[in-house]
Amino acid sequence: MKSSRLVSILLLLQTRGRMTAAQLAEELEVSVRTVYRDVDALHAAGVPLYGDAGHAGGYQVLAGYRTKLTGLNTGEAEALFLSGIPGPAAELGLGSVLAAAQLKLRAELPAELRGHVDRMQSRFHLDAPGWYAEDTPVPFLQEVADAVWNGRVIDVRYRRWKEPTEVDRRLEPYGLVLKAGRWYVVAGPWPRTFRVDQILALTQRGEEFSVPAEFDLAAYWQQYQADFRARLQRGDAVVRLTRRAAEALSVAWEPAADSAADSDADSDADGRTTATVPIESVDHAHGEFLKLGAEIEVIAPAELRDRLAGTAARLAALYAS
The missing domain is CATH 1.10.10.10 (Winged helix-like DNA-binding domain superfamily/Winged helix DNA-binding domain)
Structure with a gap:
């Protein structure tokens, strides 16, 4: 229009x-x-x-001229308030700033739009982390955010999963990403990704840096996720599974398990569907498939089938006693 x-x-x-x-x-x-x-x-x-x-x-x-927000429609006003997630803002030290900004925005809205926004906020609540995610403290988040914003180099002591588990790193923090309730900092000059909650100590340097003109944080993160999934899916497992198991696997093993969950045509006499699903490793698949009990049967690889059979035998002996 x-x-x-x-x-x-x-x-x-x-x-x-x-x-x-x-x-x-x-x-x-x-x-x-x-x-x-x-x-x-x-x-x-x-x-x-x-x-x-x-x-x-x-x-x-003309300098000094400002317009009021009379051009917002209902959907735009609702989206602006819905996007203001208080948890992450508070973690960044911006909780009160966000509240003040929303108050000012609400005051500028026509009465009808204020009613829509109030109704929406009473009906929708965003809680990004998963159910079983721990409330992990992130003590250096605000310092990292300050370094990102001001283009300052930081020295960190970082905890990683492999030996040596504690290392010192010089980081040029390009940007922060919040994924499933966990904060990550993308830092140069490589760039690489670090979990902010694994930073054990941080020192601000007086040194400044510039983010490369060609760097795009959103594009980097999209590629990082794709590479991460590719590294996880190192093999395949052939399984016979019930519809219930297929639906349970669809979150972690999409799209292969999704296709099994959606298909009745290939079900056998027992109502099970044969599907090939990507797995990270035999150890990881062993733990995940055990959660499904008798709802899933592994056909291949033989190593995974034997592992599950051995665990099932030990469980049977344990409970028989």
């Missing part, structure tokens, strides 16, 4: 400063001619917007 686009142009110029017609057109996915018409409409509405010609030209609003 044109009215929404006009508000978007005004907000873009307020937040980013000078922008050319071509830049605005690309951002809004419209033609440059459309931007020219929209700018004329803003002029006609009395918005103090002016443009400069030339290589360094572009549009900008």
Whole structure:
């Protein structure tokens, strides 16, 4: 809609400063001619917007001019309040800042939108960590966040899983990621990923650094997750499983177990489906498959089948006594 686009142009110029017609057109996915018409409409509405010609030209609003948030629709207002997760904000030392920002935003909303936002906040509560995740303290999170924001190098003593378990590292923290209730810092110059809760000691250096222009935190994290999954899935297991087992495995072994859960056509006389699922290792699969008891039977690899058979025999002997 044109009215929404006009508000978007005004907000873009307020937040980013000078922008050319071509830049605005690309951002809004419209033609440059459309931007020219929209700018004329803003002029006609009395918005103090002016443009400069030339290589360094572009549009900008008069210094000190601000618009109120009358351009928000119901969905946008609800999404803004829903995205303000208090737990992570508090961990970063921004809990009171978030509350103040939401209060100011709410005060600017029309009465009807305030009602929608209040109703939404009373009906939705976001709790990102899993059920069995421990409430692990992250004592150096705010220091890491400060180093990320200010581009400061930090020295850390870090605990890792392999020997030597405690190592010293010089980090150039590019960004922070919150994944399933756990904080990670992506740090250069490699870059690599570190769990913030495994930092045992931290010292701020006076040294500054710059994040490489080509580095994209979201793109890096997406690739990191893909590589992590690839490293975990080092083999396959052929199993016969009930629908109940297939549904239980679908979270950890997607999409192979998902296809088994969704298929009735290949079920045998016992109501079981044969499927191939990726596994991290024999040890890991042994523990995970034991949780399903007799709902799953491993056909291959033989090592995993023998391990499970041996464990089942020992359990039977233990309970028989």
